[in-house]
Amino acid sequence: MKFVLLVSDALFFLLVLAAIIGGLWARRVEHLRASWRRVGQNRVAMAAATLLVAFTAVALLDSVHYRERLPGEGENYAVEVRSLLDGLLADLRTRTEKTYSAPLSTHSFAKETIEGEGRDFPRLKFGGAHLGENLSRHGADIRLRILKGLGAGVLVWLTLWLVGAPWRAKVPHLAWDAVFLTLLVLCLMAGPVAVLAQGYHVFGTDKVGQDVLYLTLKSIRTGLLIGTLTTLIMLPAAIFFGILAGYAGGWIDDVIQYLYTTLNSIPGVLLIAAAVLMMQVVIDTHPEWFATSAERADARLIALCAILGLTSWTGLCRLLRGETLKLRELEYVQAARALGVSGLRILARHILPNVMHIVMIAIVMDFSGLVLAEAVLSYVGIGVDPNTISFGTMINAARMELAREPMVWWSLAAAFVFMFVLVLAANLFADVVRDAFDPRAVR
Amino acid sequence: MLAYLIRRLLYALPILIGVNVITFALFFIVNTPDDMARMQLGVKRVTPEAIEKWKAERGYDLPLFWNAQALGAEKLTRTIFFTKSVRMFVLDFGRADDGRDIAREIGQRMGPSLAVAVPVFVLGLIAAISFALLLVYFRATYLDFAGVVLCVAMMSVSSLFYIIGGQWLVAKVWHLVPISGYAEGLSATKFIVLPVIISVLAGLGASSRWYRTIFLEEANKDYVRTARAKGLSERVVLFRHVLRNALIPILTGAVVLIPSLFMGSLLIEAFFGIPGLGSYTIDAINAQDFAVVRAMVFIGSVLYIVGLLLTDISYTLADPRIRLQ
Numbered sequence: 001m002k003f004v005l006l007v008s009d010a011l012f013f014l015l016v017l018a019a020i021i022g023g024l025w026a027r028r029v030e031h032l033r034a035s036w037r038r039v040g041q042n043r044v045a046m047a048a049a050t051l052l053v054a055f056t057a058v059a060l061l062d063s064v065h066y067r068e069r070l071p072g073e074g075e076n077y078a079v080e081v082r083s084l085l086d087g088l089l090a091d092l093r094t095r096t097e098k099t100y101s102a103p104l105s106t107h108s109f110a111k112e113t114i115e116g117e118g119r120d121f122p123r124l125k126f127g128g129a130h131l132g133e134n135l136s137r138h139g140a141d142i143r144l145r146i147l148k149g150l151g152a153g154v155l156v157w158l159t160l161w162l163v164g165a166p167w168r169a170k171v172p173h174l175a176w177d178a179v180f181l182t183l184l185v186l187c188l189m190a191g192p193v194a195v196l197a198q199g200y201h202v203f204g205t206d207k208v209g210q211d212v213l214y215l216t217l218k219s220i221r222t223g224l225l226i227g228t229l230t231t232l233i234m235l236p237a238a239i240f241f242g243i244l245a246g247y248a249g250g251w252i253d254d255v256i257q258y259l260y261t262t263l264n265s266i267p268g269v270l271l272i273a274a275a276v277l278m279m280q281v282v283i284d285t286h287p288e289w290f291a292t293s294a295e296r297a298d299a300r301l302i303a304l305c306a307i308l309g310l311t312s313w314t315g316l317c318r319l320l321r322g323e324t325l326k327l328r329e330l331e332y333v334q335a336a337r338a339l340g341v342s343g344l345r346i347l348a349r350h351i352l353p354n355v356m357h358i359v360m361i362a363i364v365m366d367f368s369g370l371v372l373a374e375a376v377l378s379y380v381g382i383g384v385d386p387n388t389i390s391f392g393t394m395i396n397a398a399r400m401e402l403a404r405e406p407m408v409w410w411s412l413a414a415a416f417v418f419m420f421v422l423v424l425a426a427n428l429f430a431d432v433v434r435d436a437f438d439p440r441a442v443r
Numbered sequence: 444m445l446a447y448l449i450r451r452l453l454y455a456l457p458i459l460i461g462v463n464v465i466t467f468a469l470f471f472i473v474n475t476p477d478d479m480a481r482m483q484l485g486v487k488r489v490t491p492e493a494i495e496k497w498k499a500e501r502g503y504d505l506p507l508f509w510n511a512q513a514l515g516a517e518k519l520t521r522t523i524f525f526t527k528s529v530r531m532f533v534l535d536f537g538r539a540d541d542g543r544d545i546a547r548e549i550g551q552r553m554g555p556s557l558a559v560a561v562p563v564f565v566l567g568l569i570a571a572i573s574f575a576l577l578l579v580y581f582r583a584t585y586l587d588f589a590g591v592v593l594c595v596a597m598m599s600v601s602s603l604f605y606i607i608g609g610q611w612l613v614a615k616v617w618h619l620v621p622i623s624g625y626a627e628g629l630s631a632t633k634f635i636v637l638p639v640i641i642s643v644l645a646g647l648g649a650s651s652r653w654y655r656t657i658f659l660e661e662a663n664k665d666y667v668r669t670a671r672a673k674g675l676s677e678r679v680v681l682f683r684h685v686l687r688n689a690l691i692p693i694l695t696g697a698v699v700l701i702p703s704l705f706m707g708s709l710l711i712e713a714f715f716g717i718p719g720l721g722s723y724t725i726d727a728i729n730a731q732d733f734a735v736v737r738a739m740v741f742i743g744s745v746l747y748i749v750g751l752l753l754t755d756i757s758y759t760l761a762d763p764r765i766r767l768q
Contacts, residue, residue, distance in 0.1 A: 262461035265751075267743035269709060273728050274469050274736055281474045285481065368599065375601050376710060381729055395603050402611050416604050424599035431595070 002077050004065040006298040008225055008305075012063050015228050016056070035357075038436040040171075043178035045432035050182040051425040055220050061085040062221040065294070081294035085221075089214055092197060095126035097209035100401075103410050104200045106131065106138060127201050145199065146192040153191025157184050204410035206397060212411050215389050216418045222390035223422060226305060226374040227367040234309030238316040239359060243351050245317070246324025247343065256321070260314040268311040269377070275307040276382040297385035304377070304384060308370060316362045323355050357437040364430035368423045375419065391419050444759075451755065455748045459532070462744040466737055467528045476503035476523070479733060483540070501540070501734075502526055527737070536738040540730065545738050549720065555625055556719030558635055560708050563642040567650065568697060570643055575654035576681055579662060591655070597648025605645040606714045613637055623716035638711045646700075653696060654689075661689045690761040694754050701750040 026032040039045050062085040067077040086093055100109035106128035107121040114120055131137055160183055168176050193213070196202045203212035245256035263271070283290075283299060290296040327333060327350070336346050371391075377383035378392020379399075386393060394415045401408035480497040481489055498504040505523050513520075520526075527537065536545035578590045614622040620637045661667065662685050670680050712721035720739065727735035758765045 258457065258461065262458050262465065265458055265744040265747045266462055266465070266740055267747065270724070270736070270740045270743050273724070274466060274740055277728065277731060277733065277736065278469055278473045280731075281478050285474075285478050372601050375603055379603055380709065380713075380725060391601075392603075395601075395607075399607070402607065402615070407611075412604075412607065416600075419601055420599055423601075424596065427595050427599055 001069055002067045004067055004081050004292075004294070006063075006065055006081075006295065007302055008229065008298050009063045009065060011229055011232065011302075012059070012225060015232055016060070035436045037173065039432050040174045042432045042436075043175045044428050046175040046178040047182040048425040048429040048432075050179050051186075051421060052429060054186060055224060055422055055425075058085065058217055059221040059224040061088065062218060067292075079292060081292055085217065089217065092211040092214040095201075095211065097124050097126065097201070097205045098122075099205070099207055099209050100408050101127055101201060101205045101209075103202060103204040104128075104142060104196065105204065106135060106200075109204075109408065124201075127205075128199060130199050141199070142196065145195045149192030149195035150188060151191070152195065153187035153189075156191065157187040160187075203414040204408075206394075206411050207401070212414050215394055215411070216414045218389040219391045219394060219415070219418065220422070222301070222384055222388055223371045223374055223419070225301065226308065226384075227370040227426070229302070229305040230308040230312065230370050231363050231366055233306050234313035234316070235359070235363070237309075238313040238362075239320060239352070239355075241313075242317040242320025243324045243347055243355060246321040247328055247347055247351060253321075256317070260317050263311065264314045266311075269380075269382075271311050272304075272307050272377060273380075273382045275310070276304065276377075279303040279307070293387060297388045300385040301388060304374075308373065312366060312370075316359070319358055319362065320355050323358055324351055327351055327354055360437055361430075361434045364426075364433045368426040368430065371419070371423055371426065391415050448752070448756075451752055455752070458748060459741075459744065462741065463528050463531065466740045467524060470733055470737060471507060471523060471527075479503070483731065502537070527734070531738065531741045536741075537734055539727070539735050540732045545735055548723065549738070549742065552719050552723050554719075555631070555717050556708060556712070556721060558631055559638055559642070559711060559717060559719065562635070562639045563646075563708075564697075564700065566639065567643045567646050567700070568693075570647055571650035571654055572686075572693070574647065574651040575658055576686065578651070578655050579658040579685070580677065580681060582659065582662075591652065594648040594652040594655075597644075598652070600645075600648075602645045602710060605641050606710060609637060609641040609644070610714065623714070625715075625717045634715065634717070638715045638717065642708075642711055650696070650700075654693065657689050657692045657696075658685055661685045664688075687761075691758060694757050694761060698750050698754040701747060 026036055062083045064084040065081050066083075067079075067081055070076040070078055098108065101107070101124055102109055104127075106124055108124060110121075111119045112122050114122055128135075128138060128141075131141060157180075161180060164176070164180070168174075193202050197211075197213060201211050201213070203216065206212055206215065241256050241260075245253045279300065283296060283303075287296075290299060333346060333350050336350055341349075374383055374390060375392040375395060378390050379396045381396075383392050384390050394411060398408070398411040398415070401411065476498050477494055480494040480503070484493055484497060495504070503523060505526065508522055508524050510522050530537070534546055536549070539545050539548070574590070578587050581587045581590075610622060613619050614637060620633050623634075625631060625634050658681075662681075666688075667680060667684055670684050671677070675683075708719060708721040709725055710721070711717070712719045713725045716722070720742075723735065724739045726732075727739070
């Protein structure tokens with residue numbers, strides 16, 4: 001096995017690391033700790049955070065990439081890049097049918113001509129294969145598996161409850177009841193799905209027979225990456241230019257204002273479209289830059305994040321400029337200036353810490369919008385690489401299915417549910433964070 | 444007022460020039476016309492002659508900024524930058540890859556686009572404000588809470604699903620309107636109703652929640668308390684006082700909507716087969732027709748700047764204390 005570190009993986013791990021370090025730092029700063037404690041005491045926020053952590057765990061698993069060693073002599077590795085998630089879901093990934101099949105079905109969705117039997121629904125290769133020819137057990141088997149899954153879910157949840165006991169005692173003011181209730185619901189859903197998935201296609205299969213459950217799980221990483229990396233990429237520029245424009249004033253202010261007004265006046269989707277088209281030409285004309293197709297898709301993902309960042313830093317920049325204009329006139333900044341503290345030091349020591357709450361609020365508020373934007377952009381064809389599995393590419397692949405008679409609804413439904421839960425959790429969490437950090441909020 | 448308008452228009456000029464330079468840089472500095480030709484003709488199996496022919500047909504065979512071989516002023520004008528970029532200021536967008544005149548195409552497609560975008564804008568504003576006022580009227584009750592939850596839930600659904608779901612339910616299951624298409628004149632109504640309703644619904648969650656916060660902030664001010672104290676009914680307080688004083692943030696928010704209308708109509712037009720600017724853009728993106736995309740970027744930013752200007756003017760109408768000078 002040879003590990004492959006894609007650029008987006010590295011950035012994603014860096015981001016998680018930064019979040020952990022930031023969390024440890026915030027514990028030592030009194031007012032930040034107080035604000036985060038308010039978030040922690042809020043039941044809705046903690047339930048949403050639990051869901052987000054679960055999503056992040058899937059995305060992290062999907063971010064450890066490797067190339068399998070090929071059997072035989074010498075150092076030969078497979079061309080495909082797989083992730084740990086692919087490894088865990090090897091069954092789902094490899095058990096592809098010929099084409100559409102409904103959730104938990106044993107037969108294909110469309111009639112085909114079968115030799116010697118005329119036209120009929122052909123038996124699936126993998127869906128319910130363990131039943132053999134005796135399909136009368138189908139319903140009972142599903143019920144049994146659901147029961148087993150529920151049992152397993154409860155067991156996992158009990159383990160988590162026991163493992164979590166010391167923490168619950170250590171940090172008693174957190175809304176642990178919400179956390180464990182969410183976990184219980186998660187376990188009760190995931191258990192049956194996991195057990196059923198061993199014998200069936202729980203969410204059915206798509207046009208080329210891929211398991212839809214596998215596709216949705218893979219989409220999570222793309223959505224999370226777009227949501228987080230974009231902020232990471234735009235943050236330095238937005239913070240630097242924003243507080244610089246507000247503090248320096250004069251021609252620097254004019255130039256920065258001109259820059260963001262100009263960028264802002266191009267409709268975002270068109271700027272993104274133009275930039276993605278150009279990136280596509282660059283990537284296509286330089287195939288030698290990328291060793292594997294995964295690297296090429298990854299480059300396009302990073303490029304998309306950078307472009308989305310380019311169009312979204314202007315809003316935060318304007319907010320920070322306004323706030324800095326206000327802070328600049330406050331006495332302690334005046335005092336620092338009178339004492340001869342250099343401009344950069346004032347920016348770093350006095351202005352930056354006092355605008356951080358705006359940055360924090362902007363990060364959490366932007367996230368859900370970016371996840372939604374990814375789906376739309378990929379649908380339009382200017383998002384991620386068509387080979388990258390994402391909610392947008394899934395929906396795009398499913399667009400014609402609604403016109404079929406009878407309708408193929410499961411891929412759309414699966415994408416809808418996963419996206420909805422992810423974005424809803426992000427929105428709810430963001431709301432609470434904003435309320436906790438916004439100094440204007442009345443408490 | 445007039446002097447102000449003229450000055451604002453003059454301010455808009457450097458921004459448009461900036462937009463122009465950015466798009467030009469995006470399209471021509473990152474990639475040479477050779478790359479584009481190779482892309483259009485297919486990366487493999489392409490001869491140098493074919494590339495030269497492609498470039499000559501579309502006017503990409505000129506130098507980028509400075510034509511040393513030309514005479515006089517033509518040194519500047521016989522360049523890609525001048526013919527492809529500067530000419531846009533006089534609304535000369537050149538030809539698309541399929542040979543059609545882009546300016547004419549835009550003129551024809553403006554109507555259908557506006558027929559969708561204007562009702563969406565107006566109805567969306569009315570729906571969001573009414574819903575928000577309703578929530579404020581019932582503030583701090585379960586109804587308010589349920590409304591906010593509904594808003595957050597509606598915000599969390601991708602616009603793609605609003606379109607797919609609406610189209611499926613209304614057009615396919617209920618057979619109320621045709622699934623897609625467009626007609627000229629009044630008969631366009633039946634094609635437009637569904638896209639408009641879906642767009643309004645898709646934006647309702649986010650915008651009514653936003654208006655609700657604005658109204659709540661306004662409703663906590665002293666003058667509102669005074670109005671209540673002197674015995675005005677809650678309805679009069681909300682409509683006469685709060686709504687009127689919240690107009691400035693509403694107007695500012697409305698302008699933010701204008702570029703998003705572009706994004707919205709992009710999807711809506713593509714889904715419903717409305718031959719407007721949005722579907723034109725999507726087709727151009729899919730066909731990688733750079734000339735059209737460039738023209739649309741330019742037009743989009745002109746619209747945005749005009750929108751900003753309109754907001755400023757509407758400020759004076761909403762609040763007589765604001766004087767533009």
